[in-house]
Amino acid sequence: METAESQKSVYFWDMDHTIINNDCDVSWKEFLHAKGVASSDAMDLAENFYQDYLNNCLDQDEFMDFQLVEFKGKTFEEMLVLSREHFSEVVKNKIYPQAEKEIRQQMQEGKLLCLITATNSVIAYALKEYLGFDHMIASELEVIDNKYTGKASGTYCLGNGKVSLMKDFFAIHGGSLASSSYYGDSAADVVILEQVGHPFAVNPAPKLLAAAELNNWPVISFT
Template structure:
């Protein structure tokens, strides 16, 4: 079965779910609005510039999960989905997923954003599986640390290769759709790399290498 792999933020979604979760926490008064928002914006800027320190960012992003029970987090995420994620849904992205689904492809999201945020989004999009940065848990609660390799840059390739070995899938004929130059390591190993509403550096690379460029936002 051919793999159709998708980045999530700013690819299948018209926005960044990781940043949006931070904004949601600020709006709900669950964190110090000024301090948290400034840091959240700074990390997003570093990501966009290709200078993000992933360990520093994850220390920031995962800490709030340690402050609430699983029941409270579930309730918060349901509200987050309704208020923040649903407005980011792209009909063209859902049509692209359906196109691959009808072709008999296996749909896989691979994202740097942590699994607490993204697993329900993947379920909403109806994909077959998701690889995301995994928050560490102990005795049923989040620790604020990362379990295993962060699913970021070369880490996406590492995580994907481990998943391929476990699942029996291969990259023969595979597709990967992404908006970000940060995903270049994975774009370079699939058979069919596709730039989706790409940032300036990825657009330049895609044009130089004659990769398809899609617009899912029009």
């Protein structure tokens, strides 16, 4: 039996290539490399991992170890300074105007919105802050004694991992997959769009576009 809580509509928005014309995991390494923080081979490794992501064959543990090396021994406050600089210098100008307009309209209408991304929560925080999302689900970082260890924590927020984390969100805030909307762009999003009640393929990658055409999902193009 469905309850009012399970019927609550939640609007989940993916971040990279859905809200912004950017891959933040790659641009973050570029940003750190330019500041002399990341290693000299960081860009080649970042590109390799990005291609694995596009091909939906990313080794999540290996990637997170690479992605979080600069976090080791730092506090949230220290890394947030860099996150906000990265957003201001790189990300802000790459927000799709149509996406921002739609998100702000949904907020004005009082809808429950959640930013959800495989990008770690520190890098994603600045976009969440700028657009005013009340909620965010992202890949989390391990913290011991208020400092990052350079390791990931919990479920990696990609594919089936996103579905699991969305269900955790529903347990706290209400809603269900059947009552929710999801906006996403990648091959890894197919498994999510297959389960939500209101799927939206945004600037879809080839595999997602094929699934959208097969399932008659709405396709949105932001430019």
